[in-house]
Amino acid sequence: MTQNSTVIIIKYSFISNAISLFGNAMTNTKSLIFFTLLMQVLLVACSSTAHDRGSRSKPAICARCNNPIAGEYLVALNKAWHPRHFYCNACGENLQGSHFFEKNHRPYCESCFNKKFSPRCDVCRLPLNSKYTRDAWGYNFHSHHLSELETCFSCARLICKNITNGGKKYKDGRLICNICRKTSVNSPAQAAKHFSRIKKFMASHGLVLPNEKFPLQLVSMTVLRKSNPHFRDVAGRTEKALFEVNGVEKVRRIEKMQVLDGLPAEHFETILAHEFGHAWLFLNNFPVLDLQVEEGLCELFEYLWLIEQKSEIARFRMKKMRETKDKIYGGGFRKALAGYKKYGLKKLLLQVKKKKKF
Template identity: 30%
Template sequence: MNFKKNLIFGVVLVFLFLPQNYYSQNKICDYCKKEITSGKYLQVEGKYFHENHFICSHCSSKINGGYFQHDGKYLHDYCYKNHVLDKCEKCYKPIEGAYVTSAGKIYHKNCYEKHIALKCNLCDSNIDGNYYKDFWGNIVHWEHLSSSKECEYCRRIISSQITNGGKVFTDGRHICNLCGKSSVTTKYKSKQLFDEAKFKLQLEGIKIGDVEIELHLVNLTELKKIVKDNHKNNVRGYSTYNYRKQNGKIINREFDIYILNNMPQSYFIKVAAHELMHIWQYLNSPEDNNKTLSEGSCEYASYLVVKKYYGKYYDFIKKNFNENEDPVYGGGFKRVKKFVDKNSKRAWLKLLKSKEDFPRGY
């Protein structure tokens, strides 16, 4: 983005009519290149013209009065402004004064500042330096980030301007009012979405069957106690498997899944699918499976479910699968996806049922 100023010079014509003997100085008309021998002539910036030879280079009409010079040529005021000067890409009028160039286009300075310049979605002032742009297209000055809170689930800055406000839960989580519209808060809704995620996994060949699974909605404080890690603030779900054996055979199984309450529906489905894949592994895989393979598989199963939904929230979650830098969850997801892309989902599930780790090259 460059700010510049056009300088336009207007010059008044000088008409001279001198005695015959004055022409002995051999004045040559700059237009026709012939000697001026008599009559009126014009002198313009050290050049001489026959009276009728001071002509606009654009319209070829005689110039009377003021003129403009451009690239050594002379033009009427109107011709210069309307056919030589750059036009503003916003208002399409000639640019005579200060202007701005941005992305290869030129604008009046005022047009640029009012209509084109990036504006901060928080303070509504123009952005000239560094800025942050979120997934949703919101743009804010970089310096706002240190004094703002992001929504736990969509990463928008929580504010009246961007999210129409938000909430802070007693467990410390921040959620914006846009995500809050679909928050899962009831046992009925959570069970409905849980069964939906289970059905969509079945469509992918991941069949869990009719085993009884106890679903619990909990807050973050409760979940961290269950996980036994008070520092794990990004935990959103957890599954447990307890069983009792008699004579070497399992005679009783208990499956429990704990999922954070007040998450938006899209995130609830993502987490439910992840934890359901843990249940599948409890039923089908060796207990000592590689953690990266196990968690990466749960993330991949979740990805398969989320892919079946449409909308910006689900697009945001899909993007996060690929951008997760955690070596176990993000790294495991990428390795599982690579394996499935080169082999098949059936081969992946077969791998999980074995005691093998990722094959070489994955």
């Protein structure tokens, strides 16, 4: 807490000095009586003044050395100090007449206070000034680091030594921090294991895929962007095929499902939950839906999965989904979520299948 540098300086003067002033005037009895009355008035006045200032009959005690104070002293932090003892508790700089900061009832100069007690930047560990940024993870850092450092493609943390222990740049240009890389999915066997978890969860909500098998591929961002040129940060894709004979639909089939490689397991599973939605809607004979409606439903499937995870990263992703301004994904999700809260999942899906809208 910043304290004003102004302190009260109190002086003791002795009434006995008045004797020398009036001593020569006491030449008769009337003068002596007058002087006696005058001294009584002065004593009462001085006593009242001392009481008003909070002084006591005993000398003030210095907050630094705990010794009685004779003569001038300072009043600061509701304590008395010898002037020479009112100094910075860290460096010893005398603070009389200076602005100071208080911590645990002790004074500090501004420089020492910042070094010892100011919040530290999570990037560079230097004291934070008044201009700093707090991210979604609760990290505090100087705002200029935002233009100096890259963020993780998956978790959006600033990639640096003190927050993520660095990171890695993939060949497709993505930057993944070392926190996320600890659980990165890089093999078909890993992918299949995570997809089994998603299918089990969706089945608990009455969403079951046919037993047909289709390839689950791990691909780069470069591959996904070729198939989805309008969505630069796409993380998954489900390729569908519909076969007709004489204009009559005969077979619906999932040709393949693609998900970005190198994602952390939890992120990989959220993408799988979304892509599961596309596959389920198609294989359950839903009509061709407006893009906002279909993506909104698939985002809802992803959101339901995240609710069950009860983790910090899941809460981060859920908040991001609720707040995104994208009209297709964000707008569609919010409409789907509102429908889910109003009707429940089963009734919402029946309505969309029948009316092609929420």
